[in-house]
Amino acid sequence: MTYYLVKRLAIGLLTIWGVVTAVFVVIRFAPGDQATVALGPDATVEQVEALRHSLGLDRPLLVQYFSYLGDVAALDFGESYRYGRPAMQAVLERFPATVTLTLTATVIALIAGLLLGVLAGQRPGSLLDRAVSTFTLGLQAVPPFWVGIMFILVFALQFRMLPSAGGGSPAHLVLPAVTLSIPFTALVARISRSGIAEAMGEAYVQTARSKGLTERSVLSGHVLKNSLIPVVTVVGLQLGNLLGGAVVIETVFAWPGLGSLLVSAVGNRDFAVVQAATVLIALCVIVLNLTADIVNAKLDPRIRLEAPR
Amino acid sequence: MTEKPLSTVAASGSPASGAGAAPAPGAPLLQVEDLEVVLSTGSVTGRVIDGVSFGVGAGRTTGLIGESGSGKTMSAMSIVRLLPDGAETSGRIVWRSQNLLDAPRRRIREVRGREIGVIFQDPLAALNPIQPIGKQVGEILRRGGMARQDVHARVLELLGRAGIPDPEQRVDVYPHELSGGLRQRVMIAMALAGEPQLIIADEPTTALDVTTQARILRLLADLRHQEGLAMLLVSHDLRVMAHVADEVVVMYAGRVAERGPAREVLERPRHPYTRALANNVPAVSTKTAIAEPLQGAPANPFDRPSGCAFHPRCPLAVERCRTEKPELREVEPGRFSACHRATEVAP
Ligand SMILES: Nc1ncnc2c1ncn2[C@@H]1O[C@H](COP(=O)(O)OP(=O)(O)OP(=O)(O)O)[C@@H](O)[C@H]1O
Ligand SMILES: [Mg+2]
Numbered sequence: 225m226t227y228y229l230v231k232r233l234a235i236g237l238l239t240i241w242g243v244v245t246a247v248f249v250v251i252r253f254a255p256g257d258q259a260t261v262a263l264g265p266d267a268t269v270e271q272v273e274a275l276r277h278s279l280g281l282d283r284p285l286l287v288q289y290f291s292y293l294g295d296v297a298a299l300d301f302g303e304s305y306r307y308g309r310p311a312m313q314a315v316l317e318r319f320p321a322t323v324t325l326t327l328t329a330t331v332i333a334l335i336a337g338l339l340l341g342v343l344a345g346q347r348p349g350s351l352l353d354r355a356v357s358t359f360t361l362g363l364q365a366v367p368p369f370w371v372g373i374m375f376i377l378v379f380a381l382q383f384r385m386l387p388s389a390g391g392g393s394p395a396h397l398v399l400p401a402v403t404l405s406i407p408f409t410a411l412v413a414r415i416s417r418s419g420i421a422e423a424m425g426e427a428y429v430q431t432a433r434s435k436g437l438t439e440r441s442v443l444s445g446h447v448l449k450n451s452l453i454p455v456v457t458v459v460g461l462q463l464g465n466l467l468g469g470a471v472v473i474e475t476v477f478a479w480p481g482l483g484s485l486l487v488s489a490v491g492n493r494d495f496a497v498v499q500a501a502t503v504l505i506a507l508c509v510i511v512l513n514l515t516a517d518i519v520n521a522k523l524d525p526r527i528r529l530e531a532p533r
Numbered sequence: 534m535t536e537k538p539l540s541t542v543a544a545s546g547s548p549a550s551g552a553g554a555a556p557a558p559g560a561p562l563l564q565v566e567d568l569e570v571v572l573s574t575g576s577v578t579g580r581v582i583d584g585v586s587f588g589v590g591a592g593r594t595t596g597l598i599g600e601s602g603s604g605k606t607m608s609a610m611s612i613v614r615l616l617p618d619g620a621e622t623s624g625r626i627v628w629r630s631q632n633l634l635d636a637p638r639r640r641i642r643e644v645r646g647r648e649i650g651v652i653f654q655d656p657l658a659a660l661n662p663i664q665p666i667g668k669q670v671g672e673i674l675r676r677g678g679m680a681r682q683d684v685h686a687r688v689l690e691l692l693g694r695a696g697i698p699d700p701e702q703r704v705d706v707y708p709h710e711l712s713g714g715l716r717q718r719v720m721i722a723m724a725l726a727g728e729p730q731l732i733i734a735d736e737p738t739t740a741l742d743v744t745t746q747a748r749i750l751r752l753l754a755d756l757r758h759q760e761g762l763a764m765l766l767v768s769h770d771l772r773v774m775a776h777v778a779d780e781v782v783v784m785y786a787g788r789v790a791e792r793g794p795a796r797e798v799l800e801r802p803r804h805p806y807t808r809a810l811a812n813n814v815p816a817v818s819t820k821t822a823i824a825e826p827l828q829g830a831p832a833n834p835f836d837r838p839s840g841c842a843f844h845p846r847c848p849l850a851v852e853r854c855r856t857e858k859p860e861l862r863e864v865e866p867g868r869f870s871a872c873h874r875a876t877e878v879a880p
Contacts, residue, residue, distance in 0.1 A: 347618075427658035430615055431720075434653075435673045435727070436645035445672070446661050524663050525707040 232517075236510040243506040244296055244499065248289055251495050257281065261493040262305055279305075296503065302496035306489070311496035315482065315504055321391055322481035325474065326466050328397055329404035334459070336405070337412025344413070345420025345451070346443065357417070363410035368469060372403040372476040389478040400477040404469055408462065415458045419451030426450075453524050460516020464509035561627075562731060562763050563589040563612065568624040570607050570787075572617065579835030582607050584624075585789050586861070587782040589731060594757060594764040596778030596795060598771060598810065600831045604787040605767045609733050612765070613649055614641050646673045650724030654736040656716035660708040666719045667692070667704030673727045687726075695722035696752050714745035721752065725760075735767045750777060771811060775799050783807045786832035786842040789861055793868040803870035803878055805847045841873070849874050 259275040260267070276282050280291070295302060301311040344356035379399060380388030387396050423429065424447060432446040467483075474483035482501055489497035521527045570582035582604045589595045597605040610616055612626055612633065626633040628644065636644075645651075653659035661669055671688040679687070685704075692700035695718040708716055717737060724732055734753065738746035754777055756762055768774055774781055778795040783804065791804035802808040809827040829846040832838055838845055844854040853873050861871040872878065 427653060427655060428661040431651070431653060431659045431723075432661070432672075433615060434613060434645055434651035435676075435723070436642045436647060437672070437676065438642065441676070446664075450661070450663055526662060526709055 232514055236514070239510055240503060240506055241293075243502055244293065245289075247499050247502045248292060251493075251498065252285060252288075254493075258305070258493040258495055292499075296499075301500035301503070304489075304494050304497045306492050306494045306497070311494075311500040312504075314497055315485065315500045318480065318482045318485045319504065321479060322467070322470055322474070322483060324397065325401055325404060325479060325481055326463070326470050328401040329408060329466060329470075330459070330463065332401060332405040333408035333412050337409045338416050338455070340409070340413035341416025341420055341451075341455075342443070342448070345417040346424065348421040348424070353417075353421075356413070360410045360413045360417075363406055364414075366406070368403055368406055369472050369476050371406055372400070372473055375399045375403055376477070391480045396477075396479075400473050400479050403476070404466065404473045407469065408466055411458065411462060412455060416451060416455050419454045420447055423447045423451045449523060453520050453527075456516050456519050456523065460513050460519075463512045464505075467505050467508060561588045562591040562629070563765070564625070564627040565608065565612065566625040566627065568608060568611060568626065569622065570604075570611055570616065571621040572607075573619055577835050581787050581834040582611070583787045583834070583837070585782075585784070585787070587780075587789065587792060589763050589765050590779070591730070592757070592761040592763055593779045594766055594777055596774040596781040597765065597767045597784060598769060598774055598781055599784035599790075600769060600810075600827075602786075602831055602834065603784040604834060605769075605784055606735055607787075608784070609735055609765055609767050610651075612733065613645050613651060615651070646724075646727040646729065647677075648727075648729050648731070650727060650729035650732045652717075652720050652724050652732060652734040652737045655740045656713065656720045657708060657740070659720060660716060662708055665705045665707060666711070670719065670723045670726055673723075677727075688722075691722040691726055692719070694725065694756075695719070696748075697722070712745075713741050714748060717741060717745075717749050718752070721749075721756070725756070729762070731763045731765065733765045733767075736769070737766070738770075738773065739768075746773075753777065771799060771813075783810070786837050787834040788842060789869075789871060790843065791868075791870045791872075792861065797868065803864050803868055803875045804843075804872045805849050805874075805878055806843050808878055809846075841871070849877065 257276070258279060259272045259281060263271055263275060273282070280288060283291075299312075301315075303309065304311045304314050307314045340356050340360060344353040344360075347353060376388040376399065379386045386398050387393075388399065390396055429442060429446055432442045437445065470481065471483035471486055473479070474481045475487050478484065482505070486498065486501045488494075489501065564586075565588065566586050568582055568585045569580055572579055572581050585604070585608050587595060587597075587608075597609060599605055607616065607620075611622055612628070614622075614633070616622070622634055624634065628648070631640075633641065633644065660666065667685075667688045670691055671684040674684045674687055675681075688704060689700040692703065697703055697715055697718050703711070703715075708719070711719065717740075720737075732753075737753065738749050741749060750773060753764065753766075757764055764777075766774070766777060774795055780793065781795045781798050782789055783791040783798065783806065785806050790806045791798060791802065793803070798807060799811055802811055806827075813827055827846065832842045832845070838855075839858075840856050841847070841850070841854045841859050844850040847854065849872075851874070857873070859871045859873045861869050862875075864870045864875040870878075
């Protein structure tokens with residue numbers, strides 16, 4: 225267990241370093257530098273040069289890179305020139321809204337996905353199974369931003385049941401969370417369906433029946449938990465994607481989270497914020513994957529967290 | 534199909550006694566009568582069990598033998614309705630004077646585990662890999678409303694009875710942490726938990742090594758003597774049968790080829806198929822006069838040969854065997870054979 229954790233920690237640090245480097249490279253080579261965008265089209269060349277100098281952008285790239293790495297290692301992500309505050313502070317301020325959104329979407333996806341998975345997987349090949357599988361495939365095929373726009377048109381503009389944009393109340397959460405959960409629901413449904421279908425064919429399910437259990441007890445006692453293992457793995461891996469999806473959905477619904485902050489920071493070339501946000505997202509993904517592994521080890525006694533040498 | 538009296542019927546010939554009262558030893562506890570199972574897999578439909586009849590007397594052991602695919606598992610699992618999806622059953626399965634084939638699901642669930650316990654072939658696959666063994670053994674007790682404390686004590690007792698050393702140390706381990714023999718003992722403890730009168734054991738020793746096989750068989754025999762358990766034992770190992778079974782039912786292509794007292798059937802077969810099976814196992818046939826190993830592939834119950842299903846492989850086959858299906862008939866007292874030339878089968 226200790227060896228496992230140390231190894232995972234090392235891999236995690238390496239991943240963060242990779243993310244930091246990738247972001248650095250992409251930002252430096254993207255068109256339009258920070259100083260030009262910040263000062264606007266009317267600025268003189270001298271003004272731009274002065275700002276570039278004060279931001280350290282006129283130094284050689286490698287020097288910039290290592291001084292930046294040093295700062296990140298010291299947990300200093302620099303100032304957001306846009307907000308005039310430490311970048312990480314601006315990012316952390318928006319973080320809870322994103323966590324709320326993604327957590328809600330995850331809960332919706334888990335409940336709806338598992339429900340669909342149980343319906344379909346209980347009798348593989350049945351009419352219900354085929355109907356649910358077709359539905360799930362449909363869910364996976366529609367682009368989430370399009371669903372988001374449809375939701376806004378129908379529920380917000382047509383029926384005026386729910387607010388279309390902004391945050392602050394549970395009602396504001398409904399549309400973006402449901403939208404965000406859709407592809408994830410489809411994924412959970414597919415994985416849990418195949419997990420349940422497979423478990424239903426296991427010999428130990430026959431054993432459970434031979435003890436006189438009802439089908440419901442067989443399902444809850446011997447099938448669900450056993451088929452949860454692949455679901456947990458996939459959920460752990462895909463939560464990162466969900467955070468990525470949140471960037472788009474937050475923009476569509478003007479949800480005041482990390483995603484919309486990130487999009488506007490990219491537009492403003494507010495690199496400190498972009499870097500702080502990406503590092504935080506990477507950190508989340510790493511922690512979530514680790515959690516999924518630990519949960520699985522708890523679910524399945526055959527999984528040992530001690531990696532073989 | 535005309536049904537012949539079953540060899541397990543006691544001298545009194547009385548039907549199985551009602552629930553509660555323990556039937557006299559040897560009295561029929563279970564009777565399977567003219568069982569048919571039709572299976573559909575995709576496009577093909579086949580009557581994989583075609584008119585099978587046998588019985589298990591109280592406290593007795595009936596063995597089902599036959600090559601792979603002959604329908605042993607299907608026949609045995611029909612009793613507790615544990616068949617593949619879409620299997621259609623007909624005939625009668627009389628358990629304590631009730632026909633289980635038309636009993637409601639509720640009743641079947643009552644029978645499962647509490648009246649008839651099942652032991653499966655591969656204990657590693659048949660045990661839930663992510664549940665401690667004690668929990669699995671005690672499940673039927675907990676569901677029956679027994680208090681937690683009592684369940685724990687009873688599980689320890691059951692594990693001990695199944696010959697598991699140090700039950701206290703093992704009650705919380707997972708199946709993969711045990712040896713094959715111990716796992717099968719866990720299965721046995723689990724089958725005993727509901728205090729059934731009959732145990733169906735489908736090849737309980739096939740997945741084990743030879744020494745362990747012998748130990749498990751001894752355990753089953755002991756349990757049977759101590760607790761008066763009746764057993765339906767499925768095996769394709771004739772040596773096992775010769776040791777453990779009182780009666781044997783020899784199956785071929787979903788039909789009964791021969792049925793009768795175990796020793797007699799195995800030593801003096803009245804069906805060429807039984808004789809061929811027995812000749813394949815030198816230890817069983819004391820007089821291996823004709824060394825005549827079984828040739829050819831087993832008949833496919835989805836596409837059974839006409840007449841006697843065994844005729845393509847039978848050294849005694851005549852024209853009649855190709856055209857006319859032999860009925861199971863009493864060829865000498867207590868001995869039933871489905872062979873036109875039963876009286877000519879030399880040992
Ligand atoms: N799930 C299933 N779907 C379709 N056909 C099946 C299924 N299980 C068994 N059969 C068919 O039913 C027939 C009887 O099978 P059964 O399992 O009862 O044989 P068996 O005598 O127990 O053989 P074995 O010694 O291999 O266990 C076989 O021909 C087999 O092909
Ligand atoms: Mg079998």
